[in-house]
Amino acid sequence: MVKVGIVGIGFMGWAHFAGATKISETGKILGSKLKGGAVTTVCSRSLEKLIGDWTSIQGNFGPRGPMLDLEKINAYDRFEEMLLDPTIDLIDICLPNDRHEEAVIAALEAGKHVLVEKPIAVDPKAADRMVATAKKTGRMLMVAQVLPFFPEFKFAAEAIASGVYGKLRAAHFRRVISPPKWSGDMSDFRKLGGWGIDLHIHDNHFISLVCGVPQQVFSRGILEEGFVNHVHTQYLYNDATVAVSAVSGGIAAEGLAFGHGFEIFLENATLMYSAGTVGGEWCPDRPLTVIEKGKAKQPKLKGGGEWCSAFTAELQTAVDAVKTGEVPRLLSGELARDALKLCHAEAKSIATGKPVKV
DSSP, rough: EEEOOOOOOSSHHHHHHHHHEEEEETEEEEESTTTTEEEEEOOOSHHHHHHTTTTOOOOOSSSOOOBBOOTEEEEEEEEEHHHHHHOEEEEOOOOGGGGGHHHHHHHHHHHHHEEESSSSSSHHHHHHHHHHHHHHHHHHHHOOOGGGSSSSHHHHHHHHHHHHTEEEEEEEEEEEEOOOTTOGGGGGGHHOOOOOHHHHHHHHHHHHHHHOOEEEEEEEEEEEETTEEEEEEEEESSSSSSSEEEEEEOSOTTTTTEEEEEEEEEOOOOEEEEEETTEEEEEEEEEEEEEETEEEEOOOSOSSSSSTTHHHHHHHHHHHHHHHHHHOGGGGGHHHHHHHHHHHHHHHHHTTTSSOOO
């Protein structure tokens, strides 16, 4: 069995734990949702969280953290001690963005495989060092870019890759939030790299995954202290007939805590999806819809259900990778690094008013 240790118990740590673990209504650990793997260890500086009080955790989707019975879970308050635990195979890093590099390199050098929350880093040079350390140590570096594991985005990625509806002609993606008052860890956008990294890297990763890494970006948006907090980008490919764009940022009104979606135009069909947290309620205002031959249908999706289902699929993929010894492209450190470089190219494009080579 692949034993997983989670470090950092904020909203992402809770999402990963919930995605991997069967939990009763009373907070008792009933077992693992993962095949061939389980979370066996957590690490946090918070004494309350180590004894199971996760009620202070709240994100922009999903439920508030619960009271948990962690009797069967090993708990550490120091990351250095956690790394010395010989039973842990995979370290799942859910720390703030500016702490990723130090933790990832320490875990890799301790002989552990690593899954780190997105973004891989804030600084592209830090991402380069992380990728280089993985190669040097022979350990796997995987980045938890969860978007391709959401059923709607998985459907879109598979439709584009398979060509079932013909070639991609154009696509537009949207991802917006209001300033995140729900999390103290997210209150300082500078540590996160701005919403142009912390939030928008989802789009850059997904676009690179399904359309390929563009040759240039041309962006307009809002720069604050050198960080992108809102961006409209046109992704420029050598094939000028392919039009791909995205809008993303953290300037939405308070009632729009989160919103995302896409319009994807294929030769023989159009895919549409739009959903978000509006006025405190999850609102799928346009469930995934395939428009084809004059008709619109909503395909049955696999892997939905729980709020944390995408994280279950993501962690299962990471566990399977530890077993096979091969990093899947969905979790590739190199692809995550390329997505980060796109974010920085967008900032330069906004600053200069010109297209920027990637």
